[in-house]
Amino acid sequence: MKIYYDNDADLSYLKGKKIAIIGYGIQGRGQALCLRDSGLDVVVSEMAGTPNFEQAKKDGFNPVSAAEAAAQADVIQILTQDHVQAKVYTEAIKPNLKKGKVLVFSHGFNIRFKQIKPPKNIDVIMIAPKGPGALVRRMYEEGKGVPCLVAVHQDASGNALKIALAYAKGIKGTTAGVIETTFAEETETDLFGEQAVLCGGVSELIKAGFDTLVEAGYQPEIAYFEVLHELKLITDLIQERGISGMRRGVSNTACYGDLSRGPRIITQKTRKEMKKILKEIVKGKFAKEWIGENVAGRPNFDRLLKEGDEHLIEKVGKQLREMMPWMKK
Known part of the structure; x- marks a missing residue:
């Protein structure tokens, strides 16, 4: 495993270059503010009339269209949601690419599954903070950093890795370490983690435990x-x-039960199914299923989301959270 730190990165590889942040959501805002505070030239793209557009203005940016930002910039970071990146790239970014520019991602989905096919004469890199944009920003303000992943898909300039590490340094990723x-690897492990453990696995385990207790006669x-x-x-x-450490932080009864x-x-059987899910991802x-789902207008997505919303655990949870003042904004 190769890990890079501050001494491995040189911000001069981004000096004199304009960086476009396409999408001023949580990750886009965090990265844009950090890069600007690191003395780099940043232009922001966001749709007019949206809350993110207004936030960008409050933060001192003059947000422009994706096409205008791409035309201005030397380094273009795409931070819109996965399912719209290909459309934004095709319509706004691709016409404004030319030799020597750099395309940046924080998730590899659209490159890995060939929804975006960049020209060969540009660098294509990834800097993926392992934390939400708000955390990236907070750590930066504290003089710290969030660990990042770095990857190079295309090295047209011969300096792609150095540029990527400079970008990571601009958001203080190299302070923590960049792997x-x-x-x-980033895309496949990210999707697997979401589906088998962090989202799919955990939410289904919670519902199964809840249903088991309720069906046995315990209060919801x-x-x-x-x-x-x-x-x-x-x-x-x-x-x-x-x-x-968790096992030593709970009761011995809980630890033994674990x-x-x-x-x-x-x-x-569960582990076998996990391997099957990973195989489907690889x-x-x-990816084909999710792309098709979006093309079709998300019928299964909407149906499954609605079914989840109607589960008893959601009704009970909403009522109980009203009893918890610390949950309220």
Whole structure:
């Protein structure tokens, strides 16, 4: 594993260049503000009339269209959502690319699955902070950084990695450490993590636990507390200390239940299904399905989301969260 730090990065590779941030969402805002505060020249693109457009103006930017930003910039960072990146690229960025420009991503989906096919005479790089944009910004303001991933897809200039590391330094990623990877590795592991563990796995495990308790006659409110509300305590411990640290941070009863019963929940059958999900990702089956879903107007996405919204755990949770003033903004 190769990790880069401040001494490995030189901001001069971005001096005199204009950086376009396409999309002023949470990640776009965080990166744009950090890059500007690092003394770099930043132009922001966002759709007029949106809350993000107004936020960009409040932050001192003069947001322009994606096409205008791409035309002005030497370095173009695409931070719109995955399913709209190809359209933005085709309509606004591609016509404004020329030899020597740099295309930047923070997630490799559209390159890995060939929804975006850049010309050969530009650099194509990735800097992916391993945290949300708000955290990137907060750590920057504290003089710290969020660990990042770096990858080079095309090195037309011969300096693509140096430019990528300069970008990482501009958001203080090199303060924490920047791990070298590939577009394929970042994309495939990211999708797998979301589907099998972080989102798909966890949410389905929560609902299964809730349903098991309710069907056994326990109050839904008690079930909610035990399988959903207290999850934050555990995930916080895991994030701070690792799994072993979490086990030493809970009661011995809970720890023994973890060690002795966990493998009965995540069985060999579950692990086999995880391997199947990973295979679908690597072979492009999921990407093809998701791209087709968007083309069709998201019928399955909307149906599945609605079904999830109607689960009893959502009704119970909404009522219980009203009892928790710390949850309210």
